[in-house]
Amino acid sequence: MRDTPDRDDSLDLMSLAPTLILDPASDTVLATNPQAAELLGLDPAQGARFSRHLADGPAQMVVFADEVAHRGTAWTRRVKMLAADGTALDVELRGKFLEHTEGARLLLTLIDLHEMNLRAEIAQAAEMQRAGLFEWHRAQAFFSELERRNQLILNAAGEGIYGVNADGKTTFVNRAAQEMLGWTADDLLGTDIHSKIHHHHLNGEFYPSHDCPIYQSFRFEQVNRIEDEVFWRKDGRPIRVEYVSTPIYDQQVLAGAVVIFRDITERKENERLLREALDEVAALRDRLEQENAYLQEAIISERAHHDIIGTSPATRQVLARIEMVSRTTANVLITGEPGTGKALVASAIHKDSDRRRRPLIHVKCGAVSSDTLESEFFGHMRGAFPGALRDAPGKLELAHGGTLHLDDVTELPMEMQGQLLSALQAGEVRRLGDTRARQIDLRVIASTSRDLDREVAAGRFREDLFFYLNVFPIHCTPLRDRPEDIPPLAMHLLRLACKRLNRRTPVITEGTMQTLTRYPWPGNVRELANVIERGAIVSTEGKLIVELQGRPSPEPRPAAAVMTEAEIEQLKVLNLIACLRETGGRVAGPNGAAALLGIRPTTLYSRIKTYGLTEGDWR
Ligand SMILES: Nc1ncnc2c1ncn2[C@@H]1O[C@H](COP(=O)(O)OP(=O)(O)OP(=O)(O)O)[C@@H](O)[C@H]1O
Structure with a gap:
């Protein structure tokens, strides 16, 4: 110092x-x-x-x-x-x-x-800074961990997820989205995703972005849930998707949208296959129903579709007409007395036609009760009326693709005749209680044992239905007018009956055959079949014994005498008088003489006048 x-x-x-x-x-x-x-x-x-x-x-x-x-x-x-x-x-x-x-x-x-x-302040500031940095690092670590976890969650999600900002540019795409779309995140991030994956509809129509529900989400704050649209993969293939697009906000300001989608291609394909399978099942069910109904029909009516037996000119003509008409689509009207084989002819036409693989539906019009007539013909839906426990097709529907045989067609009430004609002409039926019309394609064969001209004249049968049905007439001659058919028919019917009864077939002696041939057979072939079957049951000693219900076997009829024109005119006059006597002189109306004769009342009036008949002639 x-x-x-x-x-x-x-x-x-x-x-x-x-x-x-x-x-x-x-x-x-x-x-x-x-x-x-x-x-x-x-x-x-x-x-x-x-x-x-x-x-x-x-x-x-x-x-x-x-x-x-x-x-x-x-x-x-x-x-x-x-x-x-x-x-x-x-x-x-x-x-x-x-x-x-x-x-x-x-x-x-x-x-x-x-x-x-000053130093204390600096020290404090340094301390604060040191502490701040630490906090900052902590926050950063927290957020990056959060983001990492969010990324993990987004990438683990099975649904495709992507985000767009308010300009429609992609902000993130998760792994599932990339896998489903075939586009990578690098392809999509920052680009207009609509133009890459959502540009067209499945039918090839252009899809403008402003029509897109996703666009509407980030523009107009809408949550949109879409069930079936397509996104386009990078390889150009479409995938069917359902998606939800939800607007997202940053500090309460609309920032874009997030889209969560699912590939439903497989589901849609499965739905399509299921629908097809169900349609097929429904078609099969309908077909089975129809065929079942057809079989039932066949069993109930006990119609064995035997061949048509007979060699008479009348039978040969019937066979020729069957051959002529069966391959066409023409409607057929079969006339003839009961039991003359009208149903057999109808079956033969169907069997020879192109419709033979589809059902032939016989409807005995006179046997259907008037209450169920409509449902019988047109079908009904479950609950259409009390007792309608399930949907059921009508006869017209059952005959779709096949043939409808309207047996005893004249028995149909007038109202039903009109309804039937409308359905047949329109080619469609509507089941009772149903709003849907079903297409039908069928051929109609009608048969009757009545004189249809007379029924029309009497106002009991619609003329328009008559013309619709009577495209191709076939007449079945009564058995009494074709006695030469009786021996082959008798033998044929006997073979059938014995087979059914499981008996040995007896012989028909010449005497028995003569008895059968002379008999007038008012019940025609049906009566012959019954007589033969009874005979097969009671026959012993190998010979057929027939019992003809106590009717005398008439002498063989002489060959018809030739009549002169005058004699025929005389017969007509006598017939007319007998008819007017029968109706008490009434000409018109359902029970009038005109209806009985099968001519129009005006025609009858003019004939009365021509023959100069007066009331005294029939009183
Ligand atoms: N030519 C025929 N050959 C063989 N069997 C026949 C012949 N004609 C009629 N039959 C038989 O006679 C029975 C009566 O015939 P079918 O039912 O076809 O008559 P139909 O004229 O339709 O009678 P209906 O008018 O009473 O309904 C049937 O068993 C049928 O097989």
Whole structure:
């Protein structure tokens, strides 16, 4: 240490804080370190008087020096100090008493409070920054973990998920979406996804983006759920999708939309196959129903479709007409007395026609009750009327693709005749209780044992239905007018009956055959079949015995005598008189003579006039 207030190297070692040695008695700064010289701005030229640096005079300094002398060490902030240029210094003085041979010395350390505050603030700021950085890192780690987890969730989702911003540009695409679409995230991110995957409908129609429900979600804040549209894969193939597009918000501002979609191609394909299978099942069921009904019909009516037996000109003509008409689609009207084989002819026409693989439906019109007539012909839906427990097709529907045989067609009530004609002409039926019309394609064969001309004339049968049915007439001749058919028929019917009865076939003796041939057979072939069957049951000793219900076998009829025109005219007049007598002179009306004769009343009036008949002739 030096006795001058110049720099003292020992003080450099002692302290980095501004420090000086003061002789309080002479108010002299004996030594300083550079920090103190710099702080106080000591200038050797201006001398080393310490009191120059005291802002409020020496009083406080004296008090402090006494305290230091008394305690050995002390500190104070009461001594206000100035730099050499008069700048106020904010310092804390720390004093230490030093014994010296030349008197007491005061070692003063000046703590620059201003700098200390500054450092404290910097330290605090540094501390805060350090803490802030840490928090920031923590937040960053938290969010990146969150994002990673979200990515994991998005990628693990089975549904395709993608996001678009408010400009329709793709913002994210999950793995499932990339797999389903064949487009990678790189292909899609930042691009207009609609133009890549949603540009056309399945039918090839262009799909403008402003019509797209996804566009509407991010433009008009709509949640849209779509059940069946297509997205286009990168390889150009469509996939059927269902999707939900939901608008998304950032701080309550519409930011875009998220689309969650599912590939339903397989489901749609399965639905299509299922629908097809169900349609097929329904068609098969209908067909089975029809065929079942046909079989039932066949069993109920006990119609064995035997071949038509007979060699008479009448039978040969019937066979020729069957051959002529069966391959056409023409409707056929079969007339003839009961039991003459009309149903057999109808079956033969069907069997020879192109419709033979489809059913032949026989409807015995006279046997259907008037209550169920409509449902019988047109069918009904379940619940259409009390007792309609299930859907049922009508006879017209059952005959679809095949043939409908209207047996005893004249028995149909007039109203039903009209309904039937409309359905047949329109080629469609509507089941009772159904709104849907069903197409029918059928051929109609009608048969009757009545004189249809007469029925029409009598107003009991619709003329338009008559014309519809009578496209191709076939007449079955009564058995009595074709006796040459009786032997082959008798043998044929006997073979059938014995087969059915499981009996040996007896022989028909010549005498028996003559008896059969002479009999007038009012019941025609049906009666012959019954007689033969009874005979087969009662026959013994291998011979057929026939019982003809006590009717006398008439003598063989003489060949018909040839009549002159005059004789025929005479017969007509007599017949007309007998007819008018029968009707009590009534000409018109259902029970009038005209109806009985099968001619129009006007025709009858003109005939009465022509023959000059008067009431006295039939009274
Ligand atoms: N030519 C024939 N050859 C063989 N069997 C016949 C012949 N004609 C009629 N039959 C038989 O006679 C029976 C009566 O015939 P079918 O029922 O066809 O008569 P139909 O004229 O339709 O009678 P209906 O007017 O009473 O209904 C049937 O068993 C039928 O097989």
